[in-house]
Amino acid sequence: MHKAAYTNPQQQRQHWRRSTLVYVLALAFIALLSLTSHFLVQSIVNKQEATARVVNLAGRQRMLSQRITLFASELLTSRQNYAAEILRDDYLDAINTLEKVHLALLNGSKELHIPKPTSRDVVQIFTATPINLDQRIKQFLSQARRIANPALSLDERTNAFEQIKATAYYDIVGSLDTLLFQYQKDSETAIRKLQNYNKISLLGMIITLIVEALFIFRPLLLSLYRREQQYLKLLKEMDSEITERVRFQTFTDSLTGLLNRLSLLERIQTSIELAERDKGNFVVISVGIDRFEDMNNSLGHDKGDELLFSIAHRLQKLANGSGGFIGRITGEEFAITLEQRKSNMELMRFLRQLSQSIANPVQTEHFCIQVTASVGLAFYPDDGLSARELLMHANQAMRIAKDEGGNCFRFFQPAMTTYMTRRIKLEQELRQALADPSQLRLFYQPKVDLGSGSIIGVEALLRWHHPEEGMISPMEFIPIAEDSGLILDLGDWVLVQALEQLSRWQREGVAIGMAINVSVKQLLHRDLCDRILALSQQQDIAPDAVQLEITETHIMNDMGRIIAALCALDKAGFTLAIDDFGTGHSSLSRLRDLPVKVLKIDKSFVKNAMRDKKEAQIVKAIIDMGHSLDKTIIAEGIETQEQMQLLTELGCDEGQGYLFARPMPVEELDLLLRQNAQYWHPKDRVGP
Ligand SMILES: Nc1nc2c(ncn2[C@@H]2O[C@@H]3COP(=O)(O)O[C@H]4[C@@H](O)[C@H](n5cnc6c(=O)[nH]c(N)nc65)O[C@@H]4COP(=O)(O)O[C@H]3[C@H]2O)c(=O)[nH]1
CATH class of the missing domain: 3.30.70.270 (Reverse transcriptase/Diguanylate cyclase domain)
Known part of the structure; x- marks a missing residue:
């Protein structure tokens, strides 16, 4: 959407390049016009200055011719003395100056900064009839020199003076006036030309500027305006998009798009x-x-x-x-x-x-x-x-x-609030108990071989002695620990305690196995297998003496990763058991995939089997199915002789329950084990 707001960037670049070129050309044209105009004006001004000098000299020529005529009259009438000598020198000077300036006006002179005349009319005044100023000046000068020539007779000199006075002088003055007039005319023409050039140059510049404004600045401005508008639009879009996104993030759940x-x-x-x-x-x-x-x-x-x-x-x-x-x-x-x-x-x-x-x-x-x-x-x-x-x-x-x-x-129901409040409280207190494990303890419940009646192992069961409430059932705090994640630390504590105890028994020569409950959360923790192996090695315990019990319902939820974790534990040599079997509706095919060696029938089946024949048949089916898959079957929750009898008849391998012994502290179990070192039978049972 945003991309569409821009024109093709290549086109955009081409457009800018073309505009810049035209703009530069226009600038060059204006510069050329300005330079031309400048040089024209300069040359015309130079010409005007030269014309002014020429006009000035022509005026002086006019005066000189007058002076020469005046001196000539005095020279003729003066006597031969010193003053007459000076007059004669001045007279000749004037004649030479007239001649020199005339030649300068005719041919141009660097010394006097005078150009050679180029105007046809001026040249004609100098050289062509009827005026032929050059010839008139020459005649005038020739007559004037005769007047100053002492070798000539007075008559001849007077005759020369008459000539000057009568015609030559007037011819020269008249010609110089014509020349002056012509120069003036040329100067005016030059000024007019200058004005025209200026007008043309100004017009050229104005036209160029208009063309530039129309075809360069306007499109440029329009393009800039359009770009600005596009940017503004883009900003607006971005702004509304951001607002929308913020609104979305504030009010919507990012994963599902539902309301948060x-x-x-x-x-x-x-x-x-x-x-x-x-x-x-x-x-x-x-x-x-x-x-x-x-x-x-x-x-x-x-x-x-x-x-x-x-x-x-x-x-x-x-x-x-x-x-x-x-x-x-x-x-x-x-x-x-x-x-x-x-x-x-x-x-x-x-x-x-x-x-x-x-x-x-x-x-x-x-x-x-x-x-x-x-x-x-x-x-x-x-x-x-x-x-x-x-x-x-x-x-x-x-x-x-x-x-x-x-x-x-x-x-x-209002009571639920009390329940939830209690859960939250227990979670906090369990956290504290973990920091101070004196409130925690392991009880052990024997597991008996139903055939021989001997104690073959114990199950470690966690107990929490709450400072105010006394004993709290694991049925209550284990789910809280699972929900809160505390089960990882709690489970680890149990592992350490149970394996230490097993090691102690083994050192004392008591050959029993240890069953430990492991939560699925612990199982899925990548370090579990390494951790149990390390603890076992630390306590010098053979892995097959350790049985890890995982509740069936939990296993069946997440088969993939759980199977991988179970395989790792099996490979390490630990015995794996499915706890509360029968409650999770495991299919036979799934069970075959699991590397478990023991199935622990849930106590509800044991209880119901006595009352209901169908339940007894189910228990039988579980036992047969387990055996066919090469699993050991243990029944939990055996409370009566009858239950034990029935399960033995149905082919169950092992049993656990109040009939044999309740979960008990280690000291009591030690006593029990010492009393019934190898063979233990229900009828010998001591205690409640
Ligand atoms: N009615 C009856 N009950 C019997 C009989 N014999 C044993 N029991 C009880 O049955 C439960 C057997 O343990 P579970 O199925 O693993 O069930 C355990 C287990 O799932 C969990 N649990 C206990 N300790 C731990 C632990 O250290 N870690 C984990 N993850 N779970 C634990 O808490 C559950 C409850 O433990 P407990 O209250 O100790 O309850 C124990 C035991 O006291 C009997 O004859 N009749």
């Missing part, structure tokens, strides 16, 4: 005002994609963005189709506002559509993934009177839905 939190709050506020005016109501729906952070880590952030973009546009379509609007609150959280509160049926239909829309696999050039979302709903005016409050409550309800396993929706 700020503008969404504004829109909700408008909805509140409308609802207040119309005594209406509406609902704010917070949508959070389940386990997005793990997916983002495993897919990589670019693909995570692609996923968000795709989900955002599905939700936008849905929201617009239902007369609502949508915005992106934070990373994977969106909020939809349905302007008019729908009937319960309509709202349920919308929620179903929402869940279906999200559940459709996201297929891109790079990946295909299926996600679920947790949804929270807050109604105006019941659940909040301000935009912030409504959004916060919808968000709290969504977080509760997430905490409850995700892929479900929850309506806001």
Whole structure:
């Protein structure tokens, strides 16, 4: 768009080059005119000066001829004495001067700064009849010299004087007058010429300037004006573009193009005002994609963005189709506002559509993934009177839905605020606990071989002894740690403690394995394998004595990168187990791809297997399937003899549960291990 505002740059350059050339030519022409005019004027002025000198000399010639005539009369009448001698000398001087000046006027003289006459009329006066001034002067001079010649008789000299007086003198004076007149005439002609030259030169300059103004300055000015206008237009466009961009960035989410939190709050506020005016109501729906952070880590952030973009546009379509609007609150959280509160049926239909829309696999050039979302709903005016409050409550309800396993929706209830406040408080306190790990402790729960009854290992389970609240369940603080990222430090602390303890037992000759829970976040951290290897080597522990348990639901979300991480750990020699197996709906084919050696059946199956034959069949199927894939099967949550019996019958290899022992501090376990060094059986169980 901006480019179009400019003409072709090559054309532009050519145009400028042509204009400059014409401009320079015009300037040269004006300079030429000025120079010509200057030289003409100079030559005419020179001529005029010369003419003035000539006129002056011609005038003096006139006077000289008069003087000579006067002297001649005196000379004839004077006696022979000294005064007559002087008079004669003066007389001859005058004659010579007349002759010299005449020759100068006729032929030009450098000495007197007189040019040779060029005017035809002047030349004719000097040389041609009827005037022939040259001849007249010569005759005059010849007669005048005769008067001063002492060798001639008085009569002859008187006769010469008569000649001068009668004709020669008048002829010369008359001719000189004609000459003067002619010079004057020539001078006037020269001045007229000068005036004409000036007029022509002035006209030439004016015409050149007009031509220049019309064909150079005007197009140049127009082009400059046009360019200025283009620049102004461009600036205006840029200005509005920048304003638009700033507006866009201020009010729009840059990734998805949806409203951002700020503008969404504004829109909700408008909805509140409308609802207040119309005594209406509406609902704010917070949508959070389940386990997005793990997916983002495993897919990589670019693909995570692609996923968000795709989900955002599905939700936008849905929201617009239902007369609502949508915005992106934070990373994977969106909020939809349905302007008019729908009937319960309509709202349920919308929620179903929402869940279906999200559940459709996201297929891109790079990946295909299926996600679920947790949804929270807050109604105006019941659940909040301000935009912030409504959004916060919808968000709290969504977080509760997430905490409850995700892929479900929850309506806001005032108690949720208490719950969320507690979560935030616990997160802060957990952070402090990490800085002062005296509040943290590991408990160990034995794992028993169901065939022999011997303790084959223990599972390390984290305990947090809160300074005010006492023991807080990991079921409560582990999800908080996962959400906040604290799980990385917390998990590392557990690894260090558990491996130190294992090393101590090994040094004491207690040959048991150690199972440690590892969060997917830890697993996806690139340093995990190296870190556990380094810790094991530090404690002189064989990797196969360490069993790492990863929860099934988490694994199944991000197969690609997780498989790579699991392979690295498997290659390093660690035993890998899938925890809570059966809750994540793993497919058989997927399980085959995983380098896990142990499947840990979730306690809910163990509980239900006793009550429901079908559940027992499922447990049997899991055990058989696991065995066919060469996996060891362990059941957790065995609380009764019957449960143990059933699982043994179904072919389960190992068991863990309150029937054998509760998770306990290391001192108690030490006692237990010492009492039942090799063989431990439920009936020998000590303690609660
Ligand atoms: N009802 C019943 N429960 C039994 C029985 N036997 C054991 N349990 C409980 O079942 C849970 C087994 O651990 P989990 O499935 O890995 O489930 C763990 C695990 O996912 C997580 N967790 C605990 N410690 C850690 C840790 O260090 N790191 C990580 N990432 N997660 C941990 O917290 C969960 C809960 O831990 P706990 O509260 O210690 O709960 C433990 C244990 O106390 C039984 O017979 N009946």
